[in-house]
Structure formats: C-alpha cells, structure tokens
Amino acid sequence: MVEELRELTTVDRDSLDADRVNVASAAHTAWAHVDTGGAALQVPENAIILADIDYLLHVFENLFRNAIEHGRPDEAEAMLGDGGGLTVTVGPLEGGGFFVEDDGVGIPENERDAVLDHGYTTTDEGTGLGMSIVRTIADAHEWTVSVTESDAGGARFEFRNVDRPGE
Template sequence: MDSEAQLTALHEIATTIQSAETATDAAEQTVAAAANILDFYMCSVEIHEDGWLIPYAVSEDSPEDGVRRMRVDQGLAGKTFQTEEPHVIDHVTSDDETDPADETYRSGLSVPIGGHGVFQAVSTEPEAFDEQDVELAELLVSHTAGALDRLEREAMLEDKNKQLESFASIVSHDLRSPLSVATSRIELAESECESEHLSHALNALGQMETLIDDILTLSKQGEVIADPAPVSLATVATEAWDLVATRQATLEVVTDDTIRADRDRLKQLFVNLFRNSVEHAGDTVTVTVGQREPSGFYVADDGVGIPDDQRERLFEHGYSTTDEGTGLGLRIVEQIAGAHGWTVRLTESQAGGARFEFSTGEPPSET
C-alpha cells in the first residue's frame, strides 16, 4: 500500500477508533490498523496506570512474551511517555537503554498516545523504521488519543452523576421529612392562634420545598440526550403551562413546529421559564412561545425585562433577582439546553420583557 493509500485508510479508520466503547477496544483497533495499513506486524499499545505502562493490545505476530508491563521511567516506552516525543531506534541491543522485551528485536519505533500511554512497533531487522513511519504512526494514534480522551471524560461524568444522584437522594430523604413535620406543626399552630410570624414561617418552608425540587431536578438534567425524538412545541408548551400556577397569566403559542428533543426535559425547560416569567413579570403576564429563525425556538414575555448588567449572571448557580427565587431555575434551563446540544441566549422581547432564544442547530419542521 503506497503512502497516499495509507493516509486515506487512516482517515477512514478514524471514526471507528474514536467510537471505541472501551480503552481495550481502542487499543485493539489501533494495533489491527497498524498491521493492516502500516505493515507494522509486531506492535502494541501500552496504557498508563498507577505508574506503570500496561499492555492493552498486542499484534498477533508478536512473539510470545514479546511485550511486558514497564515502569514509566523504564526503557524506550518510559522515555517516550515521559518526554511525550516519538523515538526511533535503528539498532537495538539486549543491554541498551531501550530495555527490549525480546532479544530478537533489532529496531523499534515508539510514539506517545497523548498523555495516556505509548504505541510501539518493533522489527527483527535493523533500521526498519523511518520518519514517514513516525508521521503515519502519529496520525494513527491521534485517533486513539481522541478515543481515550472521550472515554476519560465519560468516566468522569459518570462518577459526577453518581455523586449527584447520591446527593439528591440525601436531599430528598433527609430534608423532606423534617420539612413536612415543621409545616404540619405550623399549620396546627395557625389553627390555635393568629400570628403573622406563622405565615412567614410557612412561606419560608415553601421556599425550601421549591429549593429541594430545583436541586433534585438540577442533579438529573445535565445528562446528554442520547436519542431525541420529534416533539410538538405547542403540545409540550401547553402541557407545561398546565403545571405552573399561572394565575391570570396568558400563554400564546405562535408555532406549530416540531423539534427533536427529550419530551420530559423539554417540558421541564418550559415549566421553569414559565415560572420565571410569572414570578418576575407578574400575575397578568403574557408568555409567547414561537419559532426562532433559522433554527430553534424562543420563549418571551411582556414583563419589565431584565437589566443588561444582570443578564450575564442570570444563568449562574444560585443567582436570583428576587428574594423568593432559588437561583436554580434558569441554571436548570441552561443544563437542559446543553444536554440537547442547544445554545440559549437571553435578550429583550418586542414588548420590552425577557426573551430566551434557543438555537437547536436544525430547522424545525411543521407537524
């Protein structure tokens, strides 16, 4: 296979490697590509774990015991990992710094895989590798590094989600019970005596209930939407409106378009925005849901709007423009949008109120 064909093949294999479900899978695909495309028939991928470079994949033609785990300061593999630079050895001896795993190796190539480990190819012939081999190997392992970067991020996100779920469970169980007792006691006290302090206490407990609901919601909304489905903006917005204590407020839906989304999380997004409008713009506010050009949708109201100096902070954790707000409602909105891959922008509506614009990246379709 000539160099042009090798480059084409390496680009074609990129998606396959970068879509690997495990580090072992990525390593095995890398070794297979090295053999099939680059003619590196004795090669391996070593991944860093706790100060060691551990073989994750070894080519079929490698000699038995031809690869071993090594310390990160040991041999050619360790040198490559620590310097994060490729190395070519034209003449390997059994007692040199390369520390070969097999005495028959006479030349070798070693390339770093980001900060994850090293790729190595060896030959029983001296001077078997040149600069072009290095460049092709670097291109190959760039795909491997991309896969390992993604898997690392996903593992960190999974750990974070587990911590959030644990935290949410504690919040739900350990706080709701005493809150319920306190609310019941205050309601009993109200039946026995009159005091404005009791009503203020009930309002405070109600705010704590809302805060708990927001925290629980926040802990669940950041997960990436893996399989969005077509949903009607008008239908989901109307369902969300029915869940909000809108008093004399009015909902106007001026679109019959469909977007791809997770229905439940889109409904939560609308609920939070509708609550925000009612809380900040008053009981008689009119809220409008419409299509945003060229792609996406918007939620706008005819309230007093939000000052320019507050708009950038509005999505911050815990920031609220009212004493009653938890400061989490719009943070949840931003997380739901991010989980869909959307962007959200706050601007001013035609009536001078708040307008939240969501760019979905694809044109809505009519139902």
Template sequence: MDNFPNGVLVLFDADLYYRIVGPETLPFSGRTAADMAGKQLYDLFPEETATELEPKLEATIDGEPRSFDIEFKGMTHHVETKPVHIDSEPYGVLVTQDVTNVRQTAEVLEQQNERLDQFASMVSHDLRNPLSIAYGELELYRETTEDTHLDEVKNALGRIEDLIVDLTALAQANTLSEEYEPVSLTAVAEDAWELINTRSASLETEEDVIVGDRSQLQALFENLFRNAVGHGGEDVTVRVGPVDEGFYVEDTGDGIPPEKRDHVFEHGFTTGYGGSGVGLTIVKRIAADHDLEVSISESSEGGARFEFQTAQ
C-alpha cells in the same frame, strides 16, 4: 534522565537553547534528545507555543522558578522550572510531564461535584409546584369527594416521578440521549403552562416541532413560565415560537437588564419575587443536554426574550 517517569528533563541557557535533553527518546512525542539538544526554543516549537514558553523561561534565567500547564498537540503538559548556575553562568532546568488524563479527570470530577451540589436545591425547586398541586387537589377531594380531584393528584404525582428521573439524569454526565424524539412545541408548552400558577397571565404559541426529551423540555418551559409570571405580574403575556435551529420564549414584562444577563443562569442568582435562584440554572442545564445555546435579549415590549438554538 533515563528513569524519569512520563516526562522530560531539559537544561537551557540564557539564549533559550536546549543544551541537555533527556531521556534519549521522549515518552510522549517520540522525538529524540539528540534532535533537540543544541536548538533554540523557536526552532523546537511552533511560534504560538514558543511565544507562550519564552517569558516563563526567561523569568527562570532571571532567578524566578515557574510552574504552569501548557497545551501542545492535543496534550496537556505540566512544566516546572528552576534557575541554576554553572560556572557562574545562569541556566534553567525544565521538567515537563504529560498530565492530560489527570487534568481531564479533575475537570470531570469538578463538573460532577457541581451537579451534585446543585441537585438537592434543583429537585426541591421543581418538585414544589406539582407537590403543591397534589396537596391542593387532595384537600378539595376531602371537601367534595369528587373523583376528578384524585385524577389531578395522580397527574401531579406522575409529574413528580418524571422530574425525579429527569433531574437525576441532569446531575450526571452531560450526554445527549439516544431516545430523543420529535416533540410538538405547542403541546409541550401548553402542558407546562397548566402545571404552574399562571394567575391571569396568557400564553400564545406558534406550532413547530423540536427534537428532545419531552419531560425535560416541559421542565424547561415550566421554569421559564414561572420566572415570567413571577417577574412580569399577573397579566403578563408569554409567547413561544420557532426560530432558526430552535425556539424562543418571550414575555411582555419588565425584561432583564443587560448587566444581569450574564449572571441569571448562575446557581442561586435571583432578582426577586421570592424565587430560589435555581430555575434558570435548570433551564441552562436542560438546554446544554439538548446541545442548545441560550441567549437573552428583549421582546418588542421590553420583556425578556430567551432564544434556544442548536450549538454551532
């Protein structure tokens, strides 16, 4: 017991009394074994913790080992139990170790791997539109030799460069930028509108100021607009305006069925029109990096309405 690494050993009986506890001083709580030995589970821990432990320890007494994590005082403990018999009486042996750092590291790695797995398709998805514009304008320049087409090529290539920077940042840790600044809602929405194929759709905006990274917010609007036009048809109207602690984007299309609203942000989920299923994943990622929560409802015409509000 004295040499058990970063953990505690316990022998408990059928009434869930701790009979033997070690080492002498518990490594992660500072409690002494003498203060714990001879006490019942509900005397040792708060009711919430004891209630979670009780069925697992009782199952151990009944002969079934258990392996689980439990949260206690801001730490994550991994617990292993085994049934034993002493003089034909059932007991349980409990081993617990502090695994807080291990679990946190695993969670961070899982999040990073998820971001990296999505990165290739995200880059491909958002780069496709400005790349298409660049090719189109270059072809028009070859036909007309008008320099204005080269200006559009330059703008599209600049947008590609910005997207590479932004999407690379999105593939990394989920942190808020210290360089966020006030951005005109109307201006960023109109810039995004100009960079997608809106066909005969129309955009209506209400002016407001939001705080964030302008280029990332533009990518958010581009994906929402592309989704609205793709699903709503050539004559759809898209509206952008302020709400309390945020903004909304809505359209006059067919909307998103309630049963699909919990899934539309999942990577690869698509409801048709030839979309790749990553546009709304990017939207949610950008929103999260701006500490914004996203909710989906209906517009007054039955179309989709996305609301972005500061997370509480």
C-alpha cells in the same frame, strides 16, 4: 428545592431520550402545570423539534414561573399568582430553534448573562436554581440559550442549534 437540585445534577447528554416533540403541545402542557393566574400563553406558530419531552417541559415550566414571578413591576401582585395580565409567547426562531418571551418588565441588560448562572436570584425566597436548570438542560441537548429583550420590552430566551427531524 431538593427536586430542583436532583434535576440540575442529573441532566446530561446520555440521560436524554430525544424524540419528535410538538413545541406548541409541550408549551400548553407545561403551562397547565404552572399557577399562571391572569397571565396568558400565546403559541402563534408550531414547530417539531428533537428533544427529551420531560426535560423540555422543565424548561418551559421554569421559564413560565420566572415570567409570572418577575414579569410585572408589582412583585406583590405577581407573587399572589395574578400574573398581572402578562402574556408569554412561545414560537419558532428563523433558521431553527425556538423562543420564550413575555411582555413584562424584562431583565436589565447588565444582568442577562448572570440570570442563567447557578445561584442567581433577585428575591430572598428564590433558590437561584430554576434558570440554571434551563441552561443545564439546554447544554445537555447541545442547544445554545441566550437572554435578550422581547419587542415589548420583556424577557426573551432564545434556544438555537435545536435539531429538527430530518436534519
């Protein structure tokens, strides 16, 4: 929790070291840092963006953990790290940017805006910091992040205004 607080309070535009980042490679690296159990990662397309790789890894890790912990209706199974056959997909958005989505139970529409707020949690064990760190890192990059529903009914996080090399 202390590490999450430190990250949350120190991320700003001046602390970024933005460079060319291979999104697929970053997603696979972050996936390897998370206990994903039986969940699967799909990255069907690749993109190169300008981002701080360390902070992008934090974004992916927090989103992946969130999907694993909350993506299936049987939270006890998810908490055991089984992943419940969940699939998480990372891909490019038309017009630029990228998304992270899962095929889980999704986030109720009336809670989507709150998910990224500091302190929002649905469990007694949660810190309410993981998703607010995602928003803080997106803000530092000057990206917009929105929460919506994936085609499969799961959670979908869309990151727009993401710079690409040569733009």
